[in-house]
Amino acid sequence: MNSFSRCFLVGLLAATTACAVNPVTGKKELSLMSAEQEVAQGSQLYGDYQQQQGGRYVVDPELTLYVNNVGQKLARVSDRKDLPYEFVVLNNSVPNAWALPGGKIAINRGLLTLLQDEAQLAAVLGHEIVHAAARHSARQMTRATLLNVGLMAAGVAAQSSDYGQWIMAGAGVGANAYQAHYGRDQELEADKFGVQYMVKAGYDARGAVELQETFVKLSEGQQRGFMENLFRQPPTIPGACRPQPRTRRSPLRRYAQQGGVSGGNPPAGARSGSL
DSSP, rough: OOHHHHHHHHHHHHHOOOOOOOTOOOOOOEOSSSSHHHHEEEEEHHHHHHTTOOOOOOOHHHHHHHHHHHHHHHHHHHHTSSSEEEEEESSSSOOEEEEEEEEEEEEEHHHHHHOOSSHHHHHHHHHHHHHHOOOOOOOOHHHHHHHHHHHHHHHHHTTTTTTHHHHHHHHHHHHHHHHHHHHHHHHHHHHHHHHHHHHHHHHHHHHHHHHHHHHHHHHHOOOOOOOHHHHHOOTTTSSSOOOEEEEHHHHOOOOOHHOOOOSSSTTTTBBBBOO
16 A cells, blocks of 8 residues: 555545534534634624625615524524524526625525515525534535545546546446435434424424415426525525425424424414514
8 A cells, every 4th residue: 555545544534533513413424624614604604695695685785684583582492592693685597695704694585575474484595504404514514625635546546457447437326316315304404403493492393384385386386496596505506406395395294293282383482474
């Protein structure tokens, strides 16, 4: 084994020993990014991404205040209450919402126009809060780093093999497939715990199911490409892969039922309200 290969193995071993506990699930996971680095990255990118997505919606400051109040209410019952959460409304007609590391969250006015009540707004914001609380961006960056190391190691092996092009092609396909699957897991995790945050904050969990039903109807209508744009993350933030709504509608209903809504009346004190 040459020195270059040994360096790759040492680096890979060091990466696999960098474990952290997921604050939301309690599971041990690989992480090459500290909580402090997450907050710093989110703060650094937040302003730039807002400008790239149309800038803040300044026509109605009360709307942003309202969204922030709902978001902070959910953040207070999250598994990472210490994050410096921020919630802004962007002047963008595309129905979208996204979260940066460290709790920096944005929602487009185009998505707000589709919401029927405060419970549905809480469903959107709760979902994004989970992305931040569960360190999804850090997990994706860790996975991407390890995959890149693996691809580089495969490149080293390919240099001394007659089947080099096939080794590299197979490694690349495997890396892309693994990243896509991991994104679906993150989205389902955000659905599940987002509903739990809703219930803890006093909202009717059925708002999440109703919202998903709305998305399904819109995707089946004339608004072609709607679901492709929905919840599209900023391009350089990992975790942008989101499953189609039909694959998530059934789990959402189950999550809502587990959260205390069995299909009859909403829990005592649950809020739906109106936007």
